[in-house]
Amino acid sequence: MKKLLFLLTFLLSLTAWSQEPELIEGKVLNSANDEPLENVNIVNLNSVRGATTTEDGSFKVRAAVNDTLYFSYLGFKSIRVRVTNDWLRFGDIKVKMTELGIALEEVVIRPVQLTGYIEVDAKLIPVYDDYRYRIEGIGSGYEGGDKSPGAVSKVLSSIFNPADFLYNVFGKRPKQMRKLRKMKEDDEIKNLLQSKYDRETLMAVLQLEKVDIDEILNKCNYSKNFITTANDLQILDAISDCYEEYRVLNRGKE
Incomplete structure (x- = not known):
């Protein structure tokens, strides 16, 4: 025996x-x-x-x-x-x-035509109104996207209604979200994500589609401008910050 x-x-x-x-x-x-x-x-x-x-x-x-x-x-x-x-x-x-055959479309860059008159030129230069709101103890904050009172109330409703917001975003994906911290701890992966904008690596590791990543960022109140222009490392940090906030709020709920 x-x-x-x-x-x-x-x-x-x-x-x-x-x-x-x-x-x-x-x-x-x-x-x-x-x-x-x-x-x-x-x-x-x-x-x-x-x-x-x-x-x-x-x-x-x-x-x-x-x-x-x-x-x-x-x-x-x-x-x-x-x-x-x-x-x-x-x-x-x-x-x-295997190499990809990529046909690039023509891109037309239109510079801002300044007149020399401050009052006129101030209206021509584009302004990106991506505001971030922070409540102490809740995390890194939320990006409202504009400065109207509705943006602030949207942020507050998101924070104080986790069942309708963060829980629905992350509660369905516990296994994928646990990989976020590992990705942030690996220098090779961070260097890779810093130079990428296609979301492919994030999609592969987190087992998400691009539309899912956009939905998460949108529901975490990141602006459309940030979602479309940020590199993959910035996107990883944004999802990770939002997930940590979810964990804090979910523990309080339980």
């Missing part, structure tokens, strides 16, 4: 050890010509760890069997690759990415 118990304990320990993340290696290539791709961004969607390819396309990232790695690179189709036992056993794996 003791031998059987020892054997079961050993097998369980071996299984747990085999599932521990290991440092795996690989190389990312252009599928068209097998040339290495430098600065490809890689994110482990399970452990929320990031990495970047070197000049020769090589990368190293910690992962366990069945983890999914997300590869993204400007001008190339993003792909997901599942980590297998063979990858861990044989090491260096080549990942090939």
Whole structure:
């Protein structure tokens, strides 16, 4: 009986050890010509760890069997690759990415035509009325989008009616939202998000569609201008701040 118990304990320990993340290696290539791709961004969607390819396309990232790695690179189709036992056993794996054919539309930039008269020019220069309101102890505040009394009442109603606001936004997505803090703790991921504006990495890690991200920010009272112009790191911070406020309010509710 003791031998059987020892054997079961050993097998369980071996299984747990085999599932521990290991440092795996690989190389990312252009599928068209097998040339290495430098600065490809890689994110482990399970452990929320990031990495970047070197000049020769090589990368190293910690992962366990069945983890999914997300590869993204400007001008190339993003792909997901599942980590297998063979990858861990044989090491260096080549990942090939396909270039996208992007047809850019013509963009017309119209500069502000100033006249030299202050009274006239003051009306021509665009003003962005994105105001943020803060209540001490509630978090980083809310962005009302305009300075009308309705903007303030919208913010206050959002804060004092969590069941109709924050709970409905985050209560359905507890697993995805728990990854927010991990993303903010990983320097590789933060550097990646700082230079991106397409929301792709956020969508992949949080398992959300772009429309869901826009809805969250909108319900957290961020302006349309912020939602459309902020980089992905700013969007991550905004969602994270709003989620922390939700957690505080939800604890009080419970």
